[in-house]
Amino acid sequence: MKLLVTFSRKGGHEPVIARTVKETGVLINVERAHIDSHAGEVLIDVPAESAETVCRSMVGAGANVKVLEDAVVRDENECIDCGACISVCPQDVFFLDENWHLQLHVERCVLCGKCVVACPHNALSILE
Amino acid sequence: MQKSIGLINERIRDGNARVVSAEEMPDIVQELGEEGALEEVDVVTTGTFGAMCSSGAFFNFGHADPPIRMERIWLNDVEAYAGIASVDAYLGAASDSDTQGMEYGGAHVLEDLVAGSPVELRALSRGTDCYPRKTITTELYLEDMNHAIMCNPRNAFQRYAAATNTSERTLHTYMGTLLPHGGNISFSGAGSLSPLANDPHLRVIGSGVPIFLCGARGMVVGEGTQSSPGSGFGNLMTTGDLKEMSHDFLRAATFTGYGATLYVGVGIPLPVVDIGVVRSTAVRDEDISTPIVDYGVPRRDRPTVRTVTYQDLKSGFIEIGGEEIRTSSLSSFRKARDVAGELKRWIESGQMLLSMPTRTLDATRTVHPIRETAQAPRVKEIMEKNVVSIAEDEEIRTAAKNLLRGETNHLPVLNGEGKLVGIVTTYDISKAVVRPDSGPRVRDIMTRKVIKTSPDEPVDIAARKLEQHNISALPVVDDADRLLGMLTAIDLGKLFGGRWRR
Numbered sequence: 230m231k232l233l234v235t236f237s238r239k240g241g242h243e244p245v246i247a248r249t250v251k252e253t254g255v256l257i258n259v260e261r262a263h264i265d266s267h268a269g270e271v272l273i274d275v276p277a278e279s280a281e282t283v284c285r286s287m288v289g290a291g292a293n294v295k296v297l298e299d300a301v302v303r304d305e306n307e308c309i310d311c312g313a314c315i316s317v318c319p320q321d322v323f324f325l326d327e328n329w330h331l332q333l334h335v336e337r338c339v340l341c342g343k344c345v346v347a348c349p350h351n352a353l354s355i356l357e
Numbered sequence: 358m359q360k361s362i363g364l365i366n367e368r369i370r371d372g373n374a375r376v377v378s379a380e381e382m383p384d385i386v387q388e389l390g391e392e393g394a395l396e397e398v399d400v401v402t403t404g405t406f407g408a409m410c411s412s413g414a415f416f417n418f419g420h421a422d423p424p425i426r427m428e429r430i431w432l433n434d435v436e437a438y439a440g441i442a443s444v445d446a447y448l449g450a451a452s453d454s455d456t457q458g459m460e461y462g463g464a465h466v467l468e469d470l471v472a473g474s475p476v477e478l479r480a481l482s483r484g485t486d487c488y489p490r491k492t493i494t495t496e497l498y499l500e501d502m503n504h505a506i507m508c509n510p511r512n513a514f515q516r517y518a519a520a521t522n523t524s525e526r527t528l529h530t531y532m533g534t535l536l537p538h539g540g541n542i543s544f545s546g547a548g549s550l551s552p553l554a555n556d557p558h559l560r561v562i563g564s565g566v567p568i569f570l571c572g573a574r575g576m577v578v579g580e581g582t583q584s585s586p587g588s589g590f591g592n593l594m595t596t597g598d599l600k601e602m603s604h605d606f607l608r609a610a611t612f613t614g615y616g617a618t619l620y621v622g623v624g625i626p627l628p629v630v631d632i633g634v635v636r637s638t639a640v641r642d643e644d645i646s647t648p649i650v651d652y653g654v655p656r657r658d659r660p661t662v663r664t665v666t667y668q669d670l671k672s673g674f675i676e677i678g679g680e681e682i683r684t685s686s687l688s689s690f691r692k693a694r695d696v697a698g699e700l701k702r703w704i705e706s707g708q709m710l711l712s713m714p715t716r717t718l719d720a721t722r723t724v725h726p727i728r729e730t731a732q733a734p735r736v737k738e739i740m741e742k743n744v745v746s747i748a749e750d751e752e753i754r755t756a757a758k759n760l761l762r763g764e765t766n767h768l769p770v771l772n773g774e775g776k777l778v779g780i781v782t783t784y785d786i787s788k789a790v791v792r793p794d795s796g797p798r799v800r801d802i803m804t805r806k807v808i809k810t811s812p813d814e815p816v817d818i819a820a821r822k823l824e825q826h827n828i829s830a831l832p833v834v835d836d837a838d839r840l841l842g843m844l845t846a847i848d849l850g851k852l853f854g855g856r857w858r859r
């Protein structure tokens with residue numbers, strides 16, 4: 230299960246991820262991280278059965294946790310197969326097949342959210 | 358040989374007409390030759406499905422009791438133009454909601470109505486002797502309106518310039534998301550399936566010609582606003598009954614950071630009356646070229662990066678400067694095909710007859726930019742020319758003195774040749790005082806990546822730079838990076854008065 234962990238670094242540099250691993254013993258796979266001097270945003274993947282324990286530990290350490298989809302989700306009723314999402318995705322998730330229908334290599338998605346902003350039809354989402 | 362429109366309609370009525378889509382036509386012409394194709398094919402159907410901001414609908418709501426002369430009208434909080442009569446309005450697809458901003462606009466109201474949802478009508482009036490009522494709020498379904506007539510001032514562009522962005526930040530435009538450093542290319546239009554691409558000289562497309570408009574049987578009104586067929590960028594004004602339209606071919610959209618727009622499906626059946634029509638409908642994607650322009654330059658005349666064809670654009674990649682850049686379409690080619698296919702079925706089943714234009718359109722017409730009676734102000738007109746600066750190898754103490762002397766918060770830093778190499782602010786100096794280990798010279802603490810402007814840049818563009826980067830001053834430099842002045846938020850305040858606030 231994918232979790233988006235955000236934390237402020239104003240109150241010192243608490244090692245949120247390391248602390249959680251130590252406290253819970255759950256192995257955490259970091260898929261994407263963006264940390265600067267003020268705040269951090271880390272996308273992690275954890276086994277579904279440990280998700281709750283991990284969440285609790287991280288919230289205890291002062292972090293914010295959001296449950297994300299495992300990959301971007303497309304609403305087929307809204308999608309019109311334009312392809313506006315194709316060139317903005319850093320992972321080459323989207324492509325048009327020979328009938329000009331949009332197809333997805335979902336396993337490549339790292340949930341960066343770029344396509345969600347780019348889709349004019351509000352057809353893509355990453356929040357569960 | 359020529360074929361009369363009467364003969365073509367007779368064949369349609371008898372169910373014998375040979376109808377093909379514009380995608381199939383080039384191969385048929387290649388196989389049978391032009392004469393052969395003229396004999397064989399009666400109608401070529403075209404289609405496009407894309408963002409057409411310049412769309413909207415006229416409504417007549419009917420009279421209330423007591424009656425009201427509606428002077429301002431909102432549909433689901435999106436304001437419609439009410440200056441036409443007492444209970445009429447024109448709702449433009451691109452107008453944004455008062456309460457939800459650009460996430461919901463006129464386009465979304467139209468989509469909701471067509472999808473069968475009710476919308477809230479709110480109207481105000483000052484009250485007159487004949488129309489005493491001052492307010493009304495009611496819920497309306499599409500079928501409750503007396504009339505709901507789509508009338509789109511500018512639809513179905515022949516082709517459209519593609520977009521890229523060589524600037525350093527992501528741009529959110531009506532051409533979609535444009536990644537920095539030329540990271541992607543965005544384009545619009547259906548290429549060889551587009552109606553006007555199959556009749557660029559406007560021989561069979563003109564006023565009164567029947568069309569497919571969002572699933573309804575519509576009509577070409579005439580040339581669209583800003584139509585420029587003389588330069589290869591023609592478009593059409595179209596109309597159709599909103600009540601007959603289908604949600605499959607009418608969709609609202611929002612371009613992040615830009616606003617609401619309507620995706621419209623338009624198709625035009627072209628009667629194959631002579632060799633000229635055979636030739637123009639034999640067009641392929643590789644025959645239609647369009648420029649890729651750089652939206653990183655915020656001016657009207659944006660530079661062209663490369664000219665490409667729709668075949669190149671649809672291939673998914675374009676080579677620019679030795680790099681493969683990915684392309685994205687904003688229009689749906691799958692849906693464009695559906696439009697042409699649907700139109701084909703209508704004609705094959707005798708549901709739509711064709712006609713020649715009742716008035717032909719001028720295929721040589723071109724448009725020009727607005728006449729501006731006053732030039733938009735330039736940076737050099739309001740910049741501060743007496744600027745205190747500092748050399749990069751001076752001591753920080755001297756910088757502090759200069760800041761005080763110049764009564765400013767920004768000190769441009771110059772190198773030995775007098776070129777701008779950085780900027781220091783009072784904040785940088787305070788930081789240096791608290792952290793004395795940073796080094797004693799100005800170059801040790803200056804910001805090297807300076808956001809700057811030039812004397813001839815329009816003030817509005819410089820103002821956007823200040824806003825985007827959340828800064829309050831811009832050094833003004835010439836082509837060789839020599840310092841000419843400074844532009845500050847205070848200078849802008851003088852120009853824009855209360856309008857410019859930081």
Ligand code: SF4
Nearest residue numbers: 308309311312314348
């Ligand atoms: S941008 Fe949105 S509507 Fe267009 S193909 Fe991608 S998901 Fe579908």
Ligand code: SF4
Nearest residue numbers: 318338339341342344
């Ligand atoms: S979320 Fe990011 S990686 Fe995933 S599909 Fe969208 S753009 Fe690609």
